Amino acid sequence: MVPVSRLELRARVDRLRSYAPHVVLCAVGAGLAYLLARHLLGHEQPIFAPIAAVLGLGVSYGQRLRRVGEVVVGVAIGVLVGDLMVRAFGTGAWQIALVVGLGMSVAILLRAGTLMINQIAIQGVFVTLYAQTTTGAIVGRWTDAATGGVVALLLATLVPRRQLRRPVVLAQEVLATVADLLLEASSAARDGDVERGRDALAHARGTQERLDRLRAAAAEGLDVARLTPFRRHHAVRAQTVQALAVPLDRAVRNVRVLSRRLAVATERMEVVPEELLALVDELAAAVLRLSEDLGAGRPLDGAVDALAAVGLASVVVPRSSLSADVVLAQVRSATVDLLMVAGLDDASAREKVPARAGERFG
Structure with a gap:
């Protein structure tokens, strides 16, 4: 054994x-x-x-x-x-x-x-x-x-409160993981650490299981809210989490591409502007704010403002290499997706991320 x-x-x-x-x-x-x-x-x-x-x-x-x-x-x-x-x-x-x-x-x-x-x-x-x-x-x-x-069916009404909060907790964990991925990737690129860049990429590729659990938990949360008459007020939060699962999935995919390009740039010793790495760090801070506010049940206005600031700052980041341009594009796309996670519709989210000169964004 x-x-x-x-x-x-x-x-x-x-x-x-x-x-x-x-x-x-x-x-x-x-x-x-x-x-x-x-x-x-x-x-x-x-x-x-x-x-x-x-x-x-x-x-x-x-x-x-x-x-x-x-x-x-x-x-x-x-x-x-x-x-x-x-x-x-x-x-x-x-x-x-x-x-x-x-x-x-x-x-x-x-x-x-x-x-x-x-x-x-x-x-x-x-x-x-x-x-x-x-x-x-x-x-x-x-x-x-x-x-x-x-x-x-009768016993199904006896649902632990913790179980009803599970979709929100998982969404918070996924967002916190996204923030960690962004910080790992930018830190590895800033230090020129190839091994850490590869680790960040491997970490990014392992996020799919968390997203799958989030979708399942959100579906279960809705089912419980409908079935359990004593906890109907949880249906709104379950619906909210279920709605954010799609843009959150897109945001995670964009962060994976971002991590890969930063890892490639580090391996090839390409120049990545410090302004771009600082922008990735700002995005990580905004995502962490979104994670904390969502988990605490607070209004997400502050997180929206932080993400919108990233969108504005992305307009003036200089271009320097193919990898840097790809990373910048992923930052901007992920910002739109995360604004939708925070509750904005597609049009409102894109308005928060202005187009760059000569660019038709979205």
Whole structure:
């Protein structure tokens, strides 16, 4: 067995801590669904009640309504197909293959999601193996699944406040990372440090995962806000974060190109004006301001002013080399994107970044 480093162990513990609310909800939901189906509905072995509850809650808060619906409908279709096949052909290996193939085909024709397709296949296998084809058994399986689904939806209203803030926290982290990237790239170019420039470029290329998590968290936040009546006021912030994900993605891409060109310029010993490197530093400071204000829930007017100052300053930075011109263009494009992250529309953001002489910007 490969030994686990202390850093890796800490990462695993942190991951468990982040999933703890999900684990608790799934555990409580499974037990509660079983109790309700066993003692309220009187079912002897209500196996599909806890299964439906766990599948409905899942390990994330997103798409719960859809998941519960797919589980309940999948159980109903799977049991029906399995029952009809067992009545017609009995049980056995080829009957199982037939039930699974037919059930999944029906699900695909209905344009079902992956979860429903799997549920139909699983239910068909259960029915075929155990041949419980009485009407009571069929109805019992479906009501068990419905009970678990209802429990999942009720428990979904108990959403930790931290989870609802997660999209904002991730957006703040992405912006802080962008600021760090800009400072790393400019510092490496200023010192002529090729290795640091390469490190900055590698760091920039690793930002995609953060953006993907941000998009997923924003979608989940909207889903939670719609589902949880006690936290509807979080819907506005979730919508805001979801709206800024697209311009933030563009800004990050521009910063990646910027980092690459500064790294190339450093390797080739090209001249990069100090005014341009200072402009990159100013952009980093403005992005950090945006990150802090967004995370604290403060108005973003100050961040907009800081970004607009970068846009104005970019007009007078002298040209010196191809790499420098590329970096300047990326600074200006990223500034427009970040102004949109701060809430401006496309036209208003471009007005804050005046065109240079002889340039048709945007």
